[in-house]
Amino acid sequence: APEPSSPYSLDYRLAQRAAAGDRDAFEEIYWRYHQRVFGICYRMSKNVSEAEDLTQQVFIQLFKKIGSFRGSSAFSTWLHRLTVNLVLMQFRKKKVLREAVTEDGILPENYRTSGSGQAGNQVIDRLLINEAIGKLPKGYRQMLILHDVCGYEHEEIAKMLDCAAGTSKSQLFKARRKLRKLLSGETGNANLKSAL
Numbered sequence: 001a002p003e004p005s006s007p008y009s010l011d012y013r014l015a016q017r018a019a020a021g022d023r024d025a026f027e028e029i030y031w032r033y034h035q036r037v038f039g040i041c042y043r044m045s046k047n048v049s050e051a052e053d054l055t056q057q058v059f060i061q062l063f064k065k066i067g068s069f070r071g072s073s074a075f076s077t078w079l080h081r082l083t084v085n086l087v088l089m090q091f092r093k094k095k096v097l098r099e100a101v102t103e104d105g106i107l108p109e110n111y112r113t114s115g116s117g118q119a120g121n122q123v124i125d126r127l128l129i130n131e132a133i134g135k136l137p138k139g140y141r142q143m144l145i146l147h148d149v150c151g152y153e154h155e156e157i158a159k160m161l162d163c164a165a166g167t168s169k170s171q172l173f174k175a176r177r178k179l180r181k182l183l184s185g186e187t188g189n190a191n192l193k194s195a196l
Contacts, residue, residue, distance in 0.1 A: 011075035019067035026066070030059060033076070037083050044087045054090060058083050077160060082135050084145055091130050132182040140175035147172050 011032075017025035037058050042051035061082065069078055133141055142161075146152045147168070152160070154168040161168070 009075075010027040012071050012081075015066055015069045015071075015075055018063075019069070020159055026063060029062075029066075033079055034059070037079065038077070040080065040083045040150055041087055044084070044091075044149050057090070058086050061086055080160075084150065088145075092134070107159075128183065129179075132179055135182055136175060136178055139171060140178055143168060143171040143180065148176075 011029075014025045014029050014032075018029060034055060038051055038055045039059070041054035042048065045051050045054060058079075062079065065082065068076065133144060136144065143157065146157050146160070147154070154165040154172075156167040157163075157168045
């Protein structure tokens with residue numbers, strides 16, 4: 001389990017004060033963490049404007065949920081998890097809005113060919129990858145997102161999840177292998193599988 005927050009730590013005290021309605025405490029949390037949150041959002045979305053919107057949504061969500069922080073993990077770990085979950089949820093929402101699926105579950109021809117060339121293929125590839133990641137076991141999914149999506153090194157992940165760096169490497173290897181199998185069952189796109 002991640003290292004718990006000490007009741008005496010600044011983050012814990014700020015979170016408690018913010019949960020009690022202290023706006024100054026919440027503002028201090030914002031200034032302490034908004035760059036880190038933006039970094040996660042940018043690494044996941046690869047788009048500055050989208051990352052800015054997502055960062056704003058994270059802090060709106062944090063404002064609503066900060067009272068649920070109990071200090072069982074470090075505040076930074078808790079906020080990281082909240083950020084990743086929100087971004088993934090937004091990806092899923094966008095996917096649902098974009099997908100126009102026929103009754104038998106097949107994408108219609110005009111949707112499959114609507115993207116102009118490579119850009120259209122990239123959108124579909126990304127949707128397929130996101131869907132496959134969602135089917136991974138929780139541990140594999142977490143490792144893949146932390147390393148391949150968020151860009152954390154194995155040593156950072158090991159510290160975050162309280163495990164050995166070798167365990168992180170092993171889990172990532174297995175996660176990628178499982179993802180390749182999932183993708184090979186869903187698409188014949190060799191470029192997609194070889195990119196993993």
